[in-house]
Amino acid sequence: MDELLEKYVITLGLLILSRLGMFIPLPGIDYESFYSINRYNSALQNVITFSGHGLTFVGLFALGIVPHINASIFIQLVANLIPFLQNLQKEEGECGRRKLAQITRHLALVLAIIQSFGLSLWLKTYAIKPGSAFILGTCLSLSAGFMLNLWISEQITEKGIGDGPSLLIFVGIVSHVPRLLQHEVIPYVKNTNILKNITLGFLFLTMMAGVAIIHEGTNKILLISSKQLTKNKINTSANHIPFKVNHAGVTPIVLASTSLNLITSLCRSTNNRFMWLLTNFMPLVTFQKIISIVVYFLLVVGFSYSHGLLIVKPDEISKNLQKMETSIQGVRPGKDTTFFLRTKLQNFILLGSILLACIACMPLIIEITLETTMFRTFGPASLLISTGIILQTREQIRALLHSKNYSELMN
Template sequence: MQKIKRGKRNNDIVRKSSITLFLLIFSRFGTFIPLPGIDHEAFYQTISNNPIVNFLNIFSGGGFASIGVFALGIVPYINASILIQLGTTAIPSLEKLQKEEGESGRQKIIQITRVLSFFWSIVQSFGIALWVKPYVFDWNATFVLEVTVALTTGAMVVMWLSEQITEKGIGNGPSILIFVNIVSGLPKLIQQGSRTSPINSLLELAVLITIFLLMIIGIIFIQEGTKRIPIVSARQLWKGQTETKTSYLPLKLNQGGVMPIIFASTFLIIPNYLSQFIKNSFLLNIINLLTPAGSNKIIYLVFYFSLILFFSYFYASLIINPEDMAKNLKKMESSIPGVRPGKATTSYLQKTLNKLTFLGALFLALVAVIPNIVENITSISTFKGLGATSLLILVGVAIDTSKQIQTYLIAKNYEEIIS
C-alpha cells in the first residue's frame, strides 16, 4: 500500500514537471519566431550595445533584441503586478480587496492585473512599432497595427503560460519563465565576455570562481535571512507562560528581493535615454558620470549603490506596515515580550525593520557592484555578464521552487497519513 501511494506521489511530480517543461519549451519557440518586414540583422547590430535593450533582454531571453513574437515576454505582466502592488498601498479600494475580501478579492486583483497587462502590452507594442521604423522595409499604418497586435498577443500568451505553470506545474510561473530566459542567455553572455576580455591564467579563473561562489552564498544569506521576534498570547500570560510552544513574528532581512536592483537599474537607464536628445555639453557631462561607460566609474558605482539603498527602504515600506502589524497583534490578543501594545509595538517594529532593511540593502548593494569592481580591477567582463540581477533571480527562484516542491511533498505525505 505504501509503495502504491509513493508511486502516485511520484507520478504527480512527474506530471507537473512535464507540464512545466512543455510550457517552457513552447515559450522559447515563440521567442525565435521573428516579426516579418524588419531588417533583423541591421537592427541587431545597431542595438547590441544599447543598455535599455540589454536590460529588457534579461527578462525576455534575448527576444527583445531579435523582435520575436514573444519579444515582450513577461515584462508587461511584471510591470502591471508592480503597479498593482504599489496601488494597494495608495488606493483604498484595492487595499480593501487585498486585506478584507479574501479569495474573491485576490481573484479580482488578478483580473485587474491581467487587464492592466493587456493595456501595457498595447502601449509597449505600439512604441516598438515606432522604434523599429528605420529598419522596416515598408513602414506604414498597416505595419504598425500588425506589429502591435502580434506583440500584444504574444505577451498575453506568455502571461497565460505563466499562469498555467503556477496552477498546473511546478513553481511560480512568471519567476520560472524569467529563470529560463536568463539561463538561456548565459552561454552567449559568457562567450561575448570571453572574446572581449579573455581569461589568460588559471589564477584569474580561480579568482572569478571564488568571487562567484561567495556572491551566491551572500545572495542565499540575503534571501533566507530572517529575524524571528517572539510573541506571546494573552492565554499564555494568563497561564503563567507554562506552555512551551513559542510563536514568532518573522521579518525578512531583504523584504524586496531583487526589486530594489531592478528599480535602480531602470532608473539608471533614464540618463542613457536622455543623452540621445540632449545637446547641452554640461548636461551631457553630468549624464556621462551616471553611466557605466562614463569617464568616472567611481561616481557611477556610488550613485548605483545609493539608489539600491534608497529603493530597498522604499520597497520595504510598501510591503510591511508596522502600524498594521501592531494592530493585528492587538486583535489576536498577542504582544511582544517587554513591549507595550499599541504605539510602543509600532515603534519597536519600525526600528527593527529599519535595521534589517539597512543590513539587507547593504548586502544587496555590495552584491550588485561587485561585478563592476571586478571588471575594473581585472578588466574581465565575463563575470559582469552574469550580473547581480540575474544571479539574484536565479538563486531566488531556485530556492523558492525547491521550497514549493518540499511543501507539496509534505502535504501529500500528510494526506496519506490521515487517509
C-alpha cells in the same frame, strides 16, 4: 499517470511552447542589422532578463511577461493607497484575489499595447519597409504574443509545478548561460593570468553568498501571548515575526538601472561645463564608471529603503498583535510596540538595502578591476531571480511529495 509526473509533463511542455514563441520571427525586420547594433547595449539588459531574453531575438514573445510584471508591481504599490484594492487584497479572500488578478491582467494588456507601440517605433529603424503598416502589424503581433505567453504562464501555475511567470523568466536566464560561457567566460579565462581568474572566482562566490543571505536572511522578533504567560512558557521559538532582509526583490535594481541609464543619456545630451572640467582631472572612462557605481549604489539603497517602508507597516502589525492578545517580549503593547517596530524595521531595512546595493554594484566593480563585461547580462538581478525561483519551486515539489506520501499512508 501519476499526478506529480503529469504536472512535470505539463510544465515541461508549456515551457517548451513558450521558448518556441521566442524564436518565431516578426515579419519585416532586418535581424542582422538589429543584432549587430544592439548586442552590447547595456540599457536593454534588465529588460532582456525579465522578458526571458525575448528581445535578444525579437520574436513573437519578445515582450515576455514584462507588462505583467510591471502591472503587478504597480498594483502592489497602489493597493496600499486605494481602499478598494486594499479591501480586495485583505478582506474578500479568494474572491477578492481573483478580482485583483483580473484587474492586473487588464492593466498588463494596456501596458503591453503601449510597450508594443514603443517597441514598434524603435524597430522601425531596422524594418525592411518602414511605415504605418509595419508599426500596426508589429504592435498587434507583440500584444497578441504577450497575451498568449501570459496564458501559458497561468496554465503552468494552475496545472503544473511552480509559479508560471517566474519559471518563464528562469528558463530565459538559463538559456543564456551557454552563450555567455562560450563568448565571454571561456575566452576570458584562457586569455588572462591565474591571479585575475582567482580574483574573478572569489568575487563571483562573494556575490553568490550575498544573494543567498538576501534570500534566506531574516530577523526574528520574539512574541509572547497571554496563554504562554499563564502556562509559564515564554521562550518558544515558534512564536516570532520573521522579517526578510530584502522585501523588494529585484525591483530596486531594475528601477536603479533604468534611472541610471536615463541620467547618463541626459548628461550626454547636454553640454555641462562642470562635467567637462571634472573629466579633465582623470581618465574619462574611469571617472564615468566610478561616478556610475556611486550613483547606482545610492539609487538602489533609496529605492529599496523606500519600498521597504511602504510595504512594512508597524501600526498595522501592532494592532494585529493586540487583537491576538500577543506582544513583543520586553515591550508594552500599543504605542511602545509601534515605536519599537518602526525603529527596529527602519534599521533592518536600511541594512538590507545597503547589502543589496553592494551586491548590485559587484558587476561594475568587476568590470573596472578585471576588465570584463560578462556579468552585465548575468548579474545580481539574474542570480536573485534564479535563486528565488529555485527555492520556491523546491518548496512546492516538497509539499506535493508530502501530500502524496500522506495520501498513500491514509489509503
